[in-house]
């Protein structure tokens with residue numbers, strides 16, 4: 001299996017011969033999120049799209065209106081489901097935390113997240129188990145429950161550590177290490193970090209994958225940090241090719 005970190009929360013997960021895209025965002029209030037060379041027509045044919053919540057850095061109507069309308073969507077909250085149906089998507093399902101769906105042989109479970117309300121993460125169970133956390137702050141109860149129930153091989157965590165009105169809205173690298181003590185995956189991919197010269201200060205996030213790698217090494221955890229830059233991929237053994 002392979003996970004490509006495109007940018008921000010957008011990751012392309014390839015497993016069970018499926019292409020799954022998380023939080024597809026190409027434009028945010030006029031700023032490009034992925035590197036310039038990664039245009040929307042570079043996406044492979046998609047089998048499933050996951051949308052974690054309704055913020056503009058996770059739900060991009062411009063991008064969605066350029067994708068095929070028969071791609072299954074699993075989303076939260078209801079307003080995204082309604083909006084997706086208005087755009088013409090025909091297979092849209094809203095999931096509450098711990099609700100499950102089966103898509104083309106892949107089991108998807110929505111997980112709780114702690115952000116600003118109305119968000120979820122996702123656990124995908126196929127040839128490997130992947131936990132995509134969406135936007136969340138640190139919550140030991142949630143991470144312990146996910147570890148016990150799913151024992152994920154790959155964890156995709158926000159690490160930018162954005163604080164908003166004095167409250168942390170996303171995990172930072174230090175909290176990510178605490179989360180990884182509980183989750184114990186083989187590989188972690190840090191998302192939702194960085195900034196660009198023309199972006200507003202609100203979108204500047206202090207946490208970096210480099211900081212996470214250093215802290216993990218100090219903590220002596222065997223989890224590997226992969227995809228340190230946009231468009232890098234993490235590969236795990238056991239990828240089954242089409243026969």
Ligand SMILES: [Zn+2]
Nearest residue numbers: 055057058135
């Ligand atoms: Zn976000």
